Amino acid sequence: MTDPRRLIPRTDALLARPAVVAASARLGERRVRAEITAAQDAARRGAAAPEDVADTVERALEAATVTSLRPVLNATGVVVHTNLGRAPLSPAALAAMTASSGYVDVELDLDSGARSKRGAGARAALLAACPEAGEALVVNNGAAALVLATTALAAGREVVVSRGELIEIGAGFRLPDLIASTGARLREVGATNRTHARDYADALGPGTGCVLKVHPSNFRVEGFTSGVDIAELRALCGDVPLVVDIGSGLLAADPALPGEPDARSVLAAGADVVTASGDKLLGGPQAGVLLGRADVISGLARHPLARAVRADKLALAALEATVSGPDAPVVRYLHADADSLRTRADRLAARVGGTVVAHDGRVGGGGAPGVPLPGWAVRLPEAYARPLRLGDPAILPRVHDGACLVDLRCVPEESDGDVADAVLAVAACSS
Template sequence: MSTKSHLLPLIPNVNDCLNILATIPEVQGIPRDRMKKLVRQFLAQIRKSIQADNDPGPLTLDEDGILPRLIQYVCDGHQYHFRKVVNATGVIIHTNLGRSLLPEATMESLFFAGSRYSNLEFDLATGKRGSRYSHIEDILCELTGAEAALVVNNNAAAVLIVLETLAKGKEAIVSRGQLVEIGGSFRIPDVMARSGATLVEVGATNRTHLADYQNALSQDTGVLLKVHCSNYRIIGFTSEVSNDALVALGHEFDIPVVEDLGSGSLIDLSRFGLEKEPTVQEAVSSGVDVVTFSGDKLLGGPQAGIIVGCKKYIEQIKKNPLNRALRIDKFTLSGLESILRYYLDEEKAIQQIPTLSMIAESTDQVQVRAEACVNNLKAKCKGLFQLDIVATTSRVGGGAMPEQGVESIAVAIQSESFSAGKLEKLLRGQPIPIIGRVEHERLLLDMRTVAEDEVVLIVDAMVAAIEKMKSVSGNI
């Protein structure tokens, strides 16, 4: 009798597995149909392993057999797909890990928005239908100096609706060096094409002059577009046209000037050692007619595309039917208003908005968390790893300030028994995944992006990873 034919009949049946699982506290509450589906998948994997001549181990439904693996499989299969993770990468605005974190007070506003009725589109003064944008337009104008404002669901949408409104069927003139690609392989030329605007490239990749724009003007020109290259840099022999010069040209021929700031910031972050970046206020005060920027990057709020500028152009954009498809929901509206109110006091914004506080935090403060993490790991992991506190560099992220880093402190973990890549994978596979980065055969956990209450999660995940490695190899 072959190994396959001998082992296949020993695989437990679905009902026996379900009966055992009914006594296991960890899986209580999982709907029976979901449990049955997961059990069948698990048993199918065992069957496939046997047919591939792999040793499945004991097939009994007990602690020495397949039961622990079955329980883990069912639990893993039923857990939420969208989950909390610990960001130990050092990238503050991590586009793959949820971008900007929100303050506690903002989260409270989101709870209120979802659990109670609100005046979303109800004018309390008149008792009639109101506009959802009225809740944040005034504060956006107050903070930026703009005449009017509108918010859509992300910054790509903001650029799209602005161009579709002001330049559909017309030409949009833009410097060749500003035709950037943003996240998810979306490119400015593609967004422009979708808007119905005709792209007119001027200048060279590294140098564009005012005369380039002047020579490209025609009766079909709809807008002069400036795109802030926040996600890359051209250095060396470069030149670009200032806002003042471009605005003067646009106003001379009654052509609106549009600037996409990308990440966008309401605070000059050069005070924290970063390179000077244009703020939204500076773009507005330069005379640019329409400015677009993100709400969920340097601003530190929920995902949104914010449009501010001259009232006559913003009013046209508001009336665009596309606005209905791109409008924000009540959660974005509530969260954004909460974030914007922090900016009424700049110092309070820096202290309370996580994105800004992580940028502003001193390395001494980061060092405290690193030391706490190392001390706890040494106590729990019993010398199984080489643990060091090392200087490193965090990144702002979100496409902002690509050449610049923020000095930081990381916990470096090494082992002679297994690779840093293996440990990274094990931590990533924990119930609360720990996401670090591997450098020079060490796993680095950058503590700038780790909250104080997340240190214990890292320690717990390390302990669990060790136990998993022991169960697989028998020792470490």
């Protein structure tokens, strides 16, 4: 009797099939061979028929992607959603990344053929957008920008900071621990809710490396509070550098975000160095931005740590395109018209059922805490949330007050139909 396992297609025969050849070009031969081996092993165990192996391999390869990361439609109303990768990139930034994916003159002067300053384009774009800065430097994230500044200015010395600004950021990372890792010593002044100019004055001395002011971007302290503004701190500091971490990367004041600090205003008020993230309100790739006095920023760029935290060519290209190009998606979503959002929500509800309810979006990413972004959402049964997350496309709604809320603020309008189809599919399975 012939062993049915002899009918299992050979690896070389499967690799020669046109669909598998095409998949090898897209996914790589190692990934393709793994899928072939898995299908053959299933047939050897009797879990699949030998004649089904080829179809199984082709179906698996057709569904396979080059990354495990899945695109998600953000229907939460939170614009800078950390769990979804923060800022979605603009088409201009995507085009810049594609253009810079090969060999590029990231650190080369093509005219002379000599080595040049790294990321000159991103630097020029930042300086044009923030003329109050004498120099700019880009590193790989916001925390790295702050670490570089405090390391270069205060390693082995003191960083003077208000107790009310010793914040904890996402995933349990705490500012005091971050600064302590640089070799600087924290000199805490004032109280949690009130810090006065005299507190800083008493702390300044020969051992001071810098004064640090941090925007408490992810919380608010209200009531019996006081702080010291940047202009007053500048007068107190004298020759001591004043570093201000604005967090969210807003370059210029935005009336829609009252109270959110911006780089231009902070520098005009007297900060020597401003640090910020590139992938929050700036709307670009993950990056850390340092802006400020030319001599101070140039000194930071020469520090050995600057090499360890430098931004790669893709981030530099995307940041340049974000700053100098058309409005990034984050900007559009922040300023989305509430009436237009209502019209879209009405259309969605008309197709899928549910109720249109008022729904305030949020900035997210630690930016503008408590500032509502007026809008609308379609209220659906709470049970719809999980299948929407697991569907194709994956859709992340907000689960709140026993309901699944679908807010279209951060969903590209051309994807509204996809959202409706996904909801209808969930409804059909639930009925």
